[in-house]
Amino acid sequence: MNDIIRTPEEIAARVKALESILIEKGLMTTQMVDRLVEIYETEVGPQLGAKVIAKAWSDPDYKARLLEDATEACKELGISGLQGEDMVALENTDDVQHTVVCTLCSCYPWPVMGLPPNWYKEPQYRSRMVREPRKVLAEEFGFSVPESKEIRIWDSSSEMRYWVLPQRPAGTEGWTEEQLAELVTRDSMIGVGDAKAAS
């Protein structure tokens, strides 16, 4: 195996070299690259999960369906697919804070969240979240969870894709789903923060 730590220039050159070979083999095109990038930069991202959460906050029947089978509940809103073929939504309560990690690689529910942030994929979060979650949440994310509340860490070791249904912020009675969705952050669906407060 290659034990060279490459410079950014060396990585870029090797990727370009591989791309040139794959283009000549007819396995990829630059048009395909542009389209896949466009999808995950502009179409599939945490705004989709936020829409689901806002609906769950607004509609108790939908929330029940989401907690029963998140994959099917998301399909009702046209949300499905790669790295979310089998999803589970985890409801935060006054007694438990759920947080998601993948200690072995970088598993993350793409259809509702898009591609994971880099810190989620890097060794620091992956190593520490199962061992000292309170410290990581408080010190790295500014998110202090009282010891009276259980922190339940979900290690995404199988093809199940977990994400968090945060608690609905106080003072949002009568808000529309569109207004509520604005309060749902990516971090709140990973479980490293709360939804935004009503302002």
Add this chain to the structure above:
Amino acid sequence: MNGLFDLGGVDGLGPVDPPAEEAIFRAEWEKSIFAMFSALFRAGWYGLDSFRHGIEVMDPVVYLKSPYYEHWLHSFEVAGARNGELDLDELDRRTQYYLDNPDAPLPDHQPSQELLDFANAIGPAGVPAQRPTDKPVNFAVGDVVRVSIMAPLGHTRLARYVRGKTGVVIAHRGSFIYPDAAGNLLGEDPQHVYTVQFDGTELWGANAEPNTTVTFDVWDPYITHANQSAGAIA
């Protein structure tokens, strides 16, 4: 394999340090790598499990020090070398060419409707890993189970920090491709998947933070029934 990628509970790696804002792709090469994943999956170079194992066999120091998407590059090379589709000497030559000529263009080529259609379809369609099986469901919600101490040399999803630990089954998820088979190119061998919950003190002893639990998904062969005096066997 007992690799460095198996990071749960490893100490000394430093702070997480999440940035306030960050681009989805931090460099142009990351975009190409991201697209190659789907393109080479389509071409049959790997399944998801053997793709992951291609990352796991990276040099461990490089694994820890390299940007995330470079991991994918290593796995593409492993797959291409294995199936004979990629000449690594040719890759080295072209790499040197683009190092010497960083602005040199990619080869001229025509757009492909077939590849574009695939790019549009792969996201919504996904790649389901559920598979039917006739194997019995050996564990029920509430069962107290002990995780195997096996330490296979190839691909597994059995992380070291849960091996030998005792927890409670909290869900049966259905039957899925078994990574210990598929990741080692031994077929799919579907197995039932369960979610097991562990108390923090079971994993970290007196050093566990208060009131923390960890759930971990296991395939059937990873667990056995623990002390049945716990009274939780269905």
